[in-house]
Amino acid sequence: QETPWLRDAQSETEQKKRIGLLFNLDKMKSEQTIAFNKLENNQMNNGAWPWFKGGPANRFITQHIITGLGHLNKLTATERSQSALSDQNGMTNRAIQYLDAQFLEEYQEMKKHARDLNDDHLSPTQIQYLYMRSFFLNIPTSKKVQEIINYYKSQSLKYWTKRNLYSKGMLALILYRMDETVTAYKILRSLK
Numbered sequence: 001q002e003t004p005w006l007r008d009a010q011s012e013t014e015q016k017k018r019i020g021l022l023f024n025l026d027k028m029k030s031e032q033t034i035a036f037n038k039l040e041n042n043q044m045n046n047g048a049w050p051w052f053k054g055g056p057a058n059r060f061i062t063q064h065i066i067t068g069l070g071h072l073n074k075l076t077a078t079e080r081s082q083s084a085l086s087d088q089n090g091m092t093n094r095a096i097q098y099l100d101a102q103f104l105e106e107y108q109e110m111k112k113h114a115r116d117l118n119d120d121h122l123s124p125t126q127i128q129y130l131y132m133r134s135f136f137l138n139i140p141t142s143k144k145v146q147e148i149i150n151y152y153k154s155q156s157l158k159y160w161t162k163r164n165l166y167s168k169g170m171l172a173l174i175l176y177r178m179d180e181t182v183t184a185y186k187i188l189r190s191l192k
Contacts, residue, residue, distance in 0.1 A: 039065065040091050047098035059102045059125070063132050066095050070135025096136060100145045103129050107148045120162060122155040127163075130156070131170040134177040157183050165191065 043049055048057035049065055069092055103126070110121050130152055133141075141149065157180065160171045168187050176184035 036088060036091075043091055043094065047094035047096070049095070057098070059099065060128075062095055063099060063125075063128050066092060066099065067128070067132040067135065070132060074135065092136070093139065096133075096139055099129060099132065100141060104145055104148060107151070117151075120155065120159045122152060122159050122163075124167065126152050127156075127167050127170055127174075130174045134174045137177065153178055153180070160187055161190070 039049075042053055044057055046057055048059070048062045050056055051058050051061050069088060073088075106123070106125065110123075111117065114121060130149065133149070153175070156171050156175060160168060160175075160183065163171060168191060172184045172187040172191075175181075175187070
């Protein structure tokens with residue numbers, strides 16, 4: 001009983017059990033449904049989420065959640081049921097409406113105080129918004145929001161070299177998804 005072979009066999013059996021639990025699809029589906037229900041219950045009427053239940057709407061955490069859902073959709077699009085997608089779509093659409101309004105508001109505030117719109121006004125929040133929005137190009141924007149997206153797209157093409165590694169990675173993906181592949185590949189080559 002004290003031999004390493006028996007201990008290895010026992011731990012291997014235990015490992016297989018744990019892996020089996022990890023890949024139990026029914027359990028994963030159930031936990032996913034519970035997580036989506038929690039998200040939906042915590043979403044505010046304006047489409048945003050607060051940091052904590054009962055708190056004020058928060059753009060950062062809302063963008064973070066929607067970006068996560070965008071990642072999830074990319075990873076599991078073929079595996080997810082249509083009912084789960086339609087439930088999530090309502091939640092996502094409300095949040096994106098809120099985020100579009102916040103994007104527009106931050107741009108208007110920046111425009112009031114900017115001396116020259118050709119200067120670098122590409123904030124981390126706006127980069128995160130563009131990254132989040134790049135997962136949902138199928139959800140239409142207003143004409144005004146699209147104009148502002150185009151403004152920040154031109155800012156990205158011009159000022160990407162001044163950004164940190166994380167922002168450059170997001171900008172490469174954003175520009176690639178917006179069919180600006182030449183600059184996207186330039187950014188990727190600069191990361192090596």
